[in-house]
Amino acid sequence: MENIKFDYSKGAIKQHEIQYLKSPILKAHEMLHNKTGAGNDFLGWVDYPICYDKDEFERIKKAAQKIRNDSDVFIIVGIGGSYLGARAAIEALSHSFYNEIADGPKIYFAGNNISGTYLKHLLEVIEGKDVSINVISKSGTTTEPAIAFRVLKAYMEEKYGKEEAKKRIYATTDSKKGALRTLAEKEGYETFVIPDDVGGRFSIFTPVGMLPIAVAGLDIEQMMNGAKDARVEYMEEDLEKNMCYQYAAVRNILYRRGKTIEVMVNYEPSLHYIAEWWKQLYGESEGKDGKGIFPAAVDFSTDLHSMGQYLQDGRRDLFETVLNIESPKLDITIKEDEDNLDGLNYLKGKTMDFVNKKAFEGTLLAHVDGSVPNLILNVPKMNEYYFGKLIYFFEKACGISGYLLGVNPFDQPGVESYKKNMFALLGKPGYEELREKLIKRI
Amino acid sequence: MENIKFDYSKGAIKQHEIQYLKSPILKAHEMLHNKTGAGNDFLGWVDYPICYDKDEFERIKKAAQKIRNDSDVFIIVGIGGSYLGARAAIEALSHSFYNEIADGPKIYFAGNNISGTYLKHLLEVIEGKDVSINVISKSGTTTEPAIAFRVLKAYMEEKYGKEEAKKRIYATTDSKKGALRTLAEKEGYETFVIPDDVGGRFSIFTPVGMLPIAVAGLDIEQMMNGAKDARVEYMEEDLEKNMCYQYAAVRNILYRRGKTIEVMVNYEPSLHYIAEWWKQLYGESEGKDGKGIFPAAVDFSTDLHSMGQYLQDGRRDLFETVLNIESPKLDITIKEDEDNLDGLNYLKGKTMDFVNKKAFEGTLLAHVDGSVPNLILNVPKMNEYYFGKLIYFFEKACGISGYLLGVNPFDQPGVESYKKNMFALLGKPGYEELREKLIKRI
Numbered sequence: 001m002e003n004i005k006f007d008y009s010k011g012a013i014k015q016h017e018i019q020y021l022k023s024p025i026l027k028a029h030e031m032l033h034n035k036t037g038a039g040n041d042f043l044g045w046v047d048y049p050i051c052y053d054k055d056e057f058e059r060i061k062k063a064a065q066k067i068r069n070d071s072d073v074f075i076i077v078g079i080g081g082s083y084l085g086a087r088a089a090i091e092a093l094s095h096s097f098y099n100e101i102a103d104g105p106k107i108y109f110a111g112n113n114i115s116g117t118y119l120k121h122l123l124e125v126i127e128g129k130d131v132s133i134n135v136i137s138k139s140g141t142t143t144e145p146a147i148a149f150r151v152l153k154a155y156m157e158e159k160y161g162k163e164e165a166k167k168r169i170y171a172t173t174d175s176k177k178g179a180l181r182t183l184a185e186k187e188g189y190e191t192f193v194i195p196d197d198v199g200g201r202f203s204i205f206t207p208v209g210m211l212p213i214a215v216a217g218l219d220i221e222q223m224m225n226g227a228k229d230a231r232v233e234y235m236e237e238d239l240e241k242n243m244c245y246q247y248a249a250v251r252n253i254l255y256r257r258g259k260t261i262e263v264m265v266n267y268e269p270s271l272h273y274i275a276e277w278w279k280q281l282y283g284e285s286e287g288k289d290g291k292g293i294f295p296a297a298v299d300f301s302t303d304l305h306s307m308g309q310y311l312q313d314g315r316r317d318l319f320e321t322v323l324n325i326e327s328p329k330l331d332i333t334i335k336e337d338e339d340n341l342d343g344l345n346y347l348k349g350k351t352m353d354f355v356n357k358k359a360f361e362g363t364l365l366a367h368v369d370g371s372v373p374n375l376i377l378n379v380p381k382m383n384e385y386y387f388g389k390l391i392y393f394f395e396k397a398c399g400i401s402g403y404l405l406g407v408n409p410f411d412q413p414g415v416e417s418y419k420k421n422m423f424a425l426l427g428k429p430g431y432e433e434l435r436e437k438l439i440k441r442i
Numbered sequence: 443m444e445n446i447k448f449d450y451s452k453g454a455i456k457q458h459e460i461q462y463l464k465s466p467i468l469k470a471h472e473m474l475h476n477k478t479g480a481g482n483d484f485l486g487w488v489d490y491p492i493c494y495d496k497d498e499f500e501r502i503k504k505a506a507q508k509i510r511n512d513s514d515v516f517i518i519v520g521i522g523g524s525y526l527g528a529r530a531a532i533e534a535l536s537h538s539f540y541n542e543i544a545d546g547p548k549i550y551f552a553g554n555n556i557s558g559t560y561l562k563h564l565l566e567v568i569e570g571k572d573v574s575i576n577v578i579s580k581s582g583t584t585t586e587p588a589i590a591f592r593v594l595k596a597y598m599e600e601k602y603g604k605e606e607a608k609k610r611i612y613a614t615t616d617s618k619k620g621a622l623r624t625l626a627e628k629e630g631y632e633t634f635v636i637p638d639d640v641g642g643r644f645s646i647f648t649p650v651g652m653l654p655i656a657v658a659g660l661d662i663e664q665m666m667n668g669a670k671d672a673r674v675e676y677m678e679e680d681l682e683k684n685m686c687y688q689y690a691a692v693r694n695i696l697y698r699r700g701k702t703i704e705v706m707v708n709y710e711p712s713l714h715y716i717a718e719w720w721k722q723l724y725g726e727s728e729g730k731d732g733k734g735i736f737p738a739a740v741d742f743s744t745d746l747h748s749m750g751q752y753l754q755d756g757r758r759d760l761f762e763t764v765l766n767i768e769s770p771k772l773d774i775t776i777k778e779d780e781d782n783l784d785g786l787n788y789l790k791g792k793t794m795d796f797v798n799k800k801a802f803e804g805t806l807l808a809h810v811d812g813s814v815p816n817l818i819l820n821v822p823k824m825n826e827y828y829f830g831k832l833i834y835f836f837e838k839a840c841g842i843s844g845y846l847l848g849v850n851p852f853d854q855p856g857v858e859s860y861k862k863n864m865f866a867l868l869g870k871p872g873y874e875e876l877r878e879k880l881i882k883r884i
Contacts, residue, residue, distance in 0.1 A: 080747025287752025305522025310729025421804030
């Protein structure tokens, strides 16, 4: 079977630079696998593809089937790691206009912002439809999903009555503690577990991602197989044989050289949310202590007509990582046109994917000539299996890359700062002192 | 009437820094208004809100009404400046789930990528529906829209026959020359003009943006009024009285201080595409000659749970510009819950927008404490008028900012590099020599 291939031949990396990182990478590998590094309480994702709860996995499939049978609408209530993975999978693997053409329930996201306009519009669009909800939160008290769920729970109970509503609400949360766990048990929701040792941004293979992905009609078994194979493959400790570690090494080499922005590039609009997921993974894992590559993303060729000028000719502190899907899902052949006023007849008989690939190659060489190192991740095709593999590739590389950088890749202390301020300004009990200080500053 | 206000009090700017830029800003102002600076062939946007063709504007409204009457589906074929402005307006001003709930035609974009999968999915989703198309291209030979239009034109002619198809295709293009002009005249399409002196990224108030925006049922008259008022307001040459110039000045001050990434922030998901439009405007105008602020964007509070950690605590080479909409379109009041397991009862009676605003203020102070200068654009509300004003604000500031930076803000030479390579690799006649060179490098 073909495999994901990482190609850094256009990265302007010298071979000795890789050599010099062999031993630091080995060290990072050992820290990760022997759990001796910072954040070692959050390494549950490493072996999750073989250690996961098989009974729960079957329960996920059954719940997904029930939801597909009895719902026109499925709402995922979660923010950050509690929705980005599922969204990335559903967009990458489903129809481009899924909600307009789906044979399963329409899928909406809520609790991932605090916009009353958005939530009110959502309530409008689901009016008269049969609804199921998956609320995803480790604690149950994260402000965004908690507010949305409070509104949606009331909506469901009003619509269906308490008894039927509870059969349509699924909670993915902590196994024992927390507000959502308590609520779910009191109400009698079916629950799924967010493991203690898996952080949000690494949680896609847990029920956090698996239930919504299964509801979209995707094959979560194949996705897990991809992750499982990736786990074995990327366990190889020799940098020269492990492409996942090569990605970790190369991005650190480029960072140390002053390439402080990494731009994730794709050539298929459906991959947009893989980049959003990736931004969280790397931004939150490495962006700390004044360090870290700034993660950005573009959709090509779309954004060649917006960010293309900058990438070609702006400040030279960036590099690109291209997610290249080798075989497209569908294709269209360009036909001859009698008049040929658009001058495209030289492409007759060629497919759009052929053109897309030439846009990729042409851009690659142009940007390299413009002093932008380009890294390429060649993925044979975009299906559940390779999606699972790719996700694991990025996760493993992220852990290694973070250790190379000298940070704890598994915490996110900075995320608390705005929350504390927000609680104080909202008048939450216990924050009175901070509140007074902040109000003076606004 | 309330107005857009630019607040840089949280930007860590010293007053003398502003003073020192008074005369350079005045110089830039004169270059722009006297058309003595670089790119002075492309200043048609400056007075466009008063100079536009009023008859054509009426024709746009009529065409939009016809499309709304006879179409279930409206497809905008264009890339870069030929779709981003319209998309930004439609998303900011319409229902969050417009295509699922619209009383007008569903709106789709095509020709803004080279994905065969996307285009095939689009053809599937419009099957059996009545369709109109607006193809937008100055030349008619830009690869992405040209391919999509070739496919869609054949589809329309097969579906409707040549006679009816031509009544459903609207071309926005050059007034005299180019492939699309020739084609439109040969086929008898209704046409609208892209002026010679307005570049793509400055073209939203021309028919490029106005026709699609009107088809979405929005009030283009009000939008133009916003632009018209902005034109007068931001003509003021005194930096201390012109908030638009203050934005240009402050971002240059921050850039010179090493803040090389500007992150555009919003707190409403519907504003996402305003940031995408803004990224093209600033990235393409300033990202050249190895210079320019790297434009990035986040949707808060969504992305506080992905990019939040980096912004709070990563490399300190960035600043934020917050687009703050003072009054929300809709709102939801948080109700009391008997059990209060989620602990939100302290918010009972408060609205989601109240919480959203506190998230904004809390984040602002947290990021400022994390050494991220924050600039704020306060917009009273998001309607057609303020949208028009805001767009003009950004355009004017961009011209001034580019002159301050010392670039030609109105060209985009770097965009050609990948195109040349792509044509060569595609085997386009005339590129044989380059083709041979490139093939060896892949």
